[in-house]
Amino acid sequence: MKKVICFALVILMLAAACTGCAGNEPKETEPQIVKIFELENEKITAENVSPYEGDYLEYGDVEPVSGLYAMKFTNTGDQTISSAQLIFSDGTQELSFCLEMLPAGQSVIVAEQNQLAAAAEELAYVDGKVEYLEAGLENIASVEISGNQDGTVQLRNLTEEMLPLVRVFYRPTDANGVLLGGPCQSILVDGIEPGATVNISAPGWDETSVVVTVLVINE
Numbered sequence: 131m132k133k134v135i136c137f138a139l140v141i142l143m144l145a146a147a148c149t150g151c152a153g154n155e156p157k158e159t160e161p162q163i164v165k166i167f168e169l170e171n172e173k174i175t176a177e178n179v180s181p182y183e184g185d186y187l188e189y190g191d192v193e194p195v196s197g198l199y200a201m202k203f204t205n206t207g208d209q210t211i212s213s214a215q216l217i218f219s220d221g222t223q224e225l226s227f228c229l230e231m232l233p234a235g236q237s238v239i240v241a242e243q244n245q246l247a248a249a250a251e252e253l254a255y256v257d258g259k260v261e262y263l264e265a266g267l268e269n270i271a272s273v274e275i276s277g278n279q280d281g282t283v284q285l286r287n288l289t290e291e292m293l294p295l296v297r298v299f300y301r302p303t304d305a306n307g308v309l310l311g312g313p314c315q316s317i318l319v320d321g322i323e324p325g326a327t328v329n330i331s332a333p334g335w336d337e338t339s340v341v342v343t344v345l346v347i348n349e
Contacts, residue, residue, distance in 0.1 A: 173207030180248035187311030216258035220250035238309040283332040
């Protein structure tokens, strides 16, 4: 029980620290540089899709950018990645990419954390740290989620049990349905009765947003 509560607090802190991955659909551009990296000892691949042009979603303020380094990360394992910090080098400088909440089999495009401009065509993987979500917390099938026109999201409990604490993680997507932005926006609902429906404000949710995962935390 203590372990679950502590993990819930970690998730809350993580979500508070990494916010703002919402915005308008980015301008489509063809990647000029493509290279696939198999990260040693990690179940994740990295594809260099620099230079990036579109909305910069790595901080709270969404702004249009162009010419930045960007990577497309794919979770090739069978567990959701809760967080990852990955470092690459273009030969003259180190590039940092931070992401969170990436389910198995899904991909996300992440711009360089310090807004470094793309220069070299060849990148080298330097180091990284990948953390995986504890098994048993995810239960995306327990709720039905739909966006409303007034900036709220509707959640319906599909189970016959009380859901004590529900956290929904969501991101915008590009025109091809690929997730965008390292940080993941989220909303928290404290208790949903069996079969009940609740409406809650969802900052940044728009027509491009999709649910990444749902955590159900039993206190």
